[in-house]
Amino acid sequence: MQNNGFLRTALGLYTALFIIFLYGPFVVMGILSFQAGPEGGPQFPIIEWSTYWYRHVFGLTPPSRVAPLPIGEALLRSLTLAFATMVVSTVLGTLTAQGFRRNFRGSGPVFYLVVLGMMVPGVLLGLGMALVADQLDIARTWWGTAFVLHVVYTFPFAFLVMLAIFNRFDKSVEEAAWALGVSPGRTFRKITFPMIFPGVLSAMLFAFTLSYDEFPRTLFTGGSEVTMPIAIYGTFAVEIHPNIFAFGVLTTLFSFALLSTYGILMAMSVRRAKFAAVQEDIE
Amino acid sequence: MLELRRVTKAFAGVPAIDAVDLTIHDDEYLTLLGPSGSGKSTLLRLIAGLEVCDSGTISLDGEDITYSPTHLRNLGFVQQSYGLFPHMNVFDNVAFGLRHRTHNPIEDSSEVDRRVKAMLDLVGLSELGQRMVGQLSGGQKQRVSLARTLVTEPKVCLLDEPLGALDANLRERMTVELRKIREALGVTFMHVTGNEDEALAMGDRMIVLDHGRLLQVAPPDMVYREPDNVAVARFVNAYNILEGRVSDGAFLQDDARLPAAGAPDGKGYYAIRHDAATIHHGSEPPEGAVALPATFVTEEFLGSRFFYFLRLDDGTVFEVERHLSREDPIHLEAGTRCMVSWDPRNALHFGADGNRIGAPAMKGAA
Numbered sequence: 001m002q003n004n005g006f007l008r009t010a011l012g013l014y015t016a017l018f019i020i021f022l023y024g025p026f027v028v029m030g031i032l033s034f035q036a037g038p039e040g041g042p043q044f045p046i047i048e049w050s051t052y053w054y055r056h057v058f059g060l061t062p063p064s065r066v067a068p069l070p071i072g073e074a075l076l077r078s079l080t081l082a083f084a085t086m087v088v089s090t091v092l093g094t095l096t097a098q099g100f101r102r103n104f105r106g107s108g109p110v111f112y113l114v115v116l117g118m119m120v121p122g123v124l125l126g127l128g129m130a131l132v133a134d135q136l137d138i139a140r141t142w143w144g145t146a147f148v149l150h151v152v153y154t155f156p157f158a159f160l161v162m163l164a165i166f167n168r169f170d171k172s173v174e175e176a177a178w179a180l181g182v183s184p185g186r187t188f189r190k191i192t193f194p195m196i197f198p199g200v201l202s203a204m205l206f207a208f209t210l211s212y213d214e215f216p217r218t219l220f221t222g223g224s225e226v227t228m229p230i231a232i233y234g235t236f237a238v239e240i241h242p243n244i245f246a247f248g249v250l251t252t253l254f255s256f257a258l259l260s261t262y263g264i265l266m267a268m269s270v271r272r273a274k275f276a277a278v279q280e281d282i283e
Numbered sequence: 284m285l286e287l288r289r290v291t292k293a294f295a296g297v298p299a300i301d302a303v304d305l306t307i308h309d310d311e312y313l314t315l316l317g318p319s320g321s322g323k324s325t326l327l328r329l330i331a332g333l334e335v336c337d338s339g340t341i342s343l344d345g346e347d348i349t350y351s352p353t354h355l356r357n358l359g360f361v362q363q364s365y366g367l368f369p370h371m372n373v374f375d376n377v378a379f380g381l382r383h384r385t386h387n388p389i390e391d392s393s394e395v396d397r398r399v400k401a402m403l404d405l406v407g408l409s410e411l412g413q414r415m416v417g418q419l420s421g422g423q424k425q426r427v428s429l430a431r432t433l434v435t436e437p438k439v440c441l442l443d444e445p446l447g448a449l450d451a452n453l454r455e456r457m458t459v460e461l462r463k464i465r466e467a468l469g470v471t472f473m474h475v476t477g478n479e480d481e482a483l484a485m486g487d488r489m490i491v492l493d494h495g496r497l498l499q500v501a502p503p504d505m506v507y508r509e510p511d512n513v514a515v516a517r518f519v520n521a522y523n524i525l526e527g528r529v530s531d532g533a534f535l536q537d538d539a540r541l542p543a544a545g546a547p548d549g550k551g552y553y554a555i556r557h558d559a560a561t562i563h564h565g566s567e568p569p570e571g572a573v574a575l576p577a578t579f580v581t582e583e584f585l586g587s588r589f590f591y592f593l594r595l596d597d598g599t600v601f602e603v604e605r606h607l608s609r610e611d612p613i614h615l616e617a618g619t620r621c622m623v624s625w626d627p628r629n630a631l632h633f634g635a636d637g638n639r640i641g642a643p644a645m646k647g648a649a
Binding site: 129157170171172173175178179180181183184186187190191194195 | 289331332333352353354357358359360362366367368369370379380382384385386389427432435451500
């Protein structure tokens with residue numbers, strides 16, 4: 001019994017430490033974002049609680065010695081880039097995984113080639129892409145060279161998610177549709193896709209979030225019009241003010257909103273079956 | 284009429300279907316019996332176009348469909364696992380083929396409505412149209428799967444162990460129902476099963492398949508009474524099969540010589556139906572009967588009949604079936620010595636190749 005109690009204490013301590021390390025940075029960031037401004041700095045103690053830095057992020061404060069965060073356009077670029085990456089990677093990932101459902105010749109090497117995109121260190125890939133672009137005289141832009149690397153990076157994630165989904169997929173359902181005289185294309189649209197949709201959502205979420213805060217690849221290939229992570233990094237070089245923390249809290253909330261949307265969509269697609277059943281009972 | 288000519292398929296060099304010739308007529312109930320691994324599912328998938336044969340041809344009403352994709356064959360396929368569309372209700376499952384098929388889709392929703400409702404009525408599911416398929420019992424799923432296929436009016440409906448996942452009661456009911464539905468629609472059913480009772484009870488004709496070859500194609504009573512091959516006799520599970528040697532027109536079983544006129548010398552098989560043998564304990568076998576000594580092992584009660592298990596002196600298990608409507612049961616202690624006898628005219632003889640002596644040579648299998 002005593003041994004058991006010791007184990008429980010140890011595990012409890014371990015869990016507590018884990019949670020502290022997981023959420024500590026965010027909690028500290030959250031507290032400091034409410035520092036008084038513009039004179040308050042990114043350190044304790046809190047001089048006075050205020051929402052000054054939140055207003056500062058949105059440009060609602062009178063001009064001061066702290067320059068506004070140069071993130072307006074960067075944020076828009078990051079969202080656009082993440083969205084485009086999400087669409088392309090998810091489509092590619094789904095189609096590739098669909099291809100891998102049949103064991104074709106050379107499927108082994110092709111698998112590793114695809115997965116390579118997420119294995120190679122981002123710094124090396126970014127640098128390599130920058131060199132290639134220079135050699136071939138291609139302009140480095142966030143919507144060109146960086147976009148390509150974002151797809152290379154997120155495509156394997158989308159692919160692996162979809163591969164796992166297809167692994168569990170009951171092929172007899174598709175065969176049944178074909179035997180009813182329905183063409184494979186229409187079967188995919190009407191049967192396969194609705195059934196794998198939860199998986200597609202997961203793949204989209206992966207691709208979007210990975211692209212949204214991608215740093216090393218974008219740093220080398222994004223060119224002069226920077227994305228959000230690069231813009232934030234740029235502000236570190238001068239002096240750190242709590243406006244960054246305020247922005248961090250806002251983006252985290254944005255991520256939560258995104259996750260919630262994902263969760264709701266998931267629950268809806270899962271619950272649709274149950275819902276219809278409940279409706280029938282009412283009738 | 285569906286015709287298979289020398290259809291052959293191998294998986295990784297191992298033959299699964301070996302030069303099968305088969306003609307399936309219009310408006311018949313065909314059952315296909317084979318043990319697991321005999322290639323019966325492969326044969327069905329080849330016909331459905333879910334596998335492509337290595338050689339040979341398949342034609343439907345004279346049209347070569349060997350390499351046509353599944354959705355252009357106009358054959359129905361009812362899977363063992365049903366393969367229902369989980370994100371649709373029963374009505375939409377059944378309507379799916381009519382609405383979305385490549386060839387002659389039905390755009391008019393009232394027409395779809397009419398046909399689906401008629402089909403749901405036929406299979407007895409008219410109340411459940413709006414229910415999601417996850418909410419159905421096994422028997423109901425089976426009916427949805429069948430209705431979904433039959434509503435598209437296929438020329439031939441292939442059924443892959445359709446009763447395999449049902450419990451015994453339901454299985455019996457569906458047996459009758461399947462035949463009724465088939466007769467109402469006049470569509471050809473090809474029903475694959477690993478259960479000999481099912482194959483015997485349901486088919487107008489019956490195919491026995493083993494190791495990718497057709498062993499016999501005949502009406503069930505023919506298959507039962509006169510199996511062409513010793514393997515067929517094994518599959519119908521109604522024969523005691525003795526393995527041994529024939530010499531001078533007699534089958535040698537231990538010291539006994541069982542008359543086997545016409546059987547060539549050499550290795551052979553001797554088969555006697557379970558219900559054609561009698562146990563004697565304290566009574567003498569009748570004149571002209573063949574008798575062997577045996578040891579009683581155990582009995583099994585099956586309601587209307589008893590099964591007795593005995594062991595011959597060479598170790599072969601010998602079963603005797605006794606219908607209570609004809610005779611009273613006997614009760615023996617395990618280990619009791621007794622005799623089993625039968626009329627030698629009821630015995631079947633098989634040659635070294637397993638073929639029945641006196642059976643017509645297996646050909647064309649029309």
